Amino acid sequence: MTIDIYCADEQEDVVLDLERWVALCRAALDEELVKPPAEVSLIFCTEATIADLNEQFMGKTGPTDVLSFPIDAEPQPTGRVPDAGGSGPGEPPEEEIPQLVGDIVLCPTVAARNAIEHECSLEDEIALLIVHGVLHLRGWDHMIDDEAERMEAREREILARHYRSNDA
Numbered sequence: 001m002t003i004d005i006y007c008a009d010e011q012e013d014v015v016l017d018l019e020r021w022v023a024l025c026r027a028a029l030d031e032e033l034v035k036p037p038a039e040v041s042l043i044f045c046t047e048a049t050i051a052d053l054n055e056q057f058m059g060k061t062g063p064t065d066v067l068s069f070p071i072d073a074e075p076q077p078t079g080r081v082p083d084a085g086g087s088g089p090g091e092p093p094e095e096e097i098p099q100l101v102g103d104i105v106l107c108p109t110v111a112a113r114n115a116i117e118h119e120c121s122l123e124d125e126i127a128l129l130i131v132h133g134v135l136h137l138r139g140w141d142h143m144i145d146d147e148a149e150r151m152e153a154r155e156r157e158i159l160a161r162h163y164r165s166n167d168a
Contacts, residue, residue, distance in 0.1 A: 002037065004098065005040050006039065009044045010046065010049065011045055011046045011049075011107070011109065014112060014122065024163055027161075029101065031162070032134060032135065037096055037098035037099070039098045039101065043105045043106070044107070044108055048063075049105075050064055050067065050105060050107040063110050065107055065110045066104065066129040066132060066133050069105070070101070070138075071100040104137065106129050111129055127163045127165075131158050132155060140154065
């Protein structure tokens, strides 16, 4: 059993190493204790697409760099009620249903602009956004200062273990 990452590159402005970003996404999910079987979508999109999603789901105008859409909470226990045991005598075991963790939608064009502002490489910015997106899928937030500090520390921790800049 694995954590399946469904990755799609639906933009043409930035050339991406999709395998690298899928591996980082999987490592961040593992760090956040997502247990297989699980599924996540990692979608790289255009500015127009992320602007539409930002308005539709966040009520904000214009493009943003990354959006996360959590789907399932932890999977429910399987089995018969009331004992939550197996499927019963003589019945073949059912295949475990994957947890649908959620979708991460990232706009490389916005990330490229942010990388200039943050004085880092585009790869460093994308790596941060992927980890940031995973943390949002797992319930992390940054609405208040204490939460933001904890989330940023966790991002740095995961990136230190699982990401090496091409510039290094």
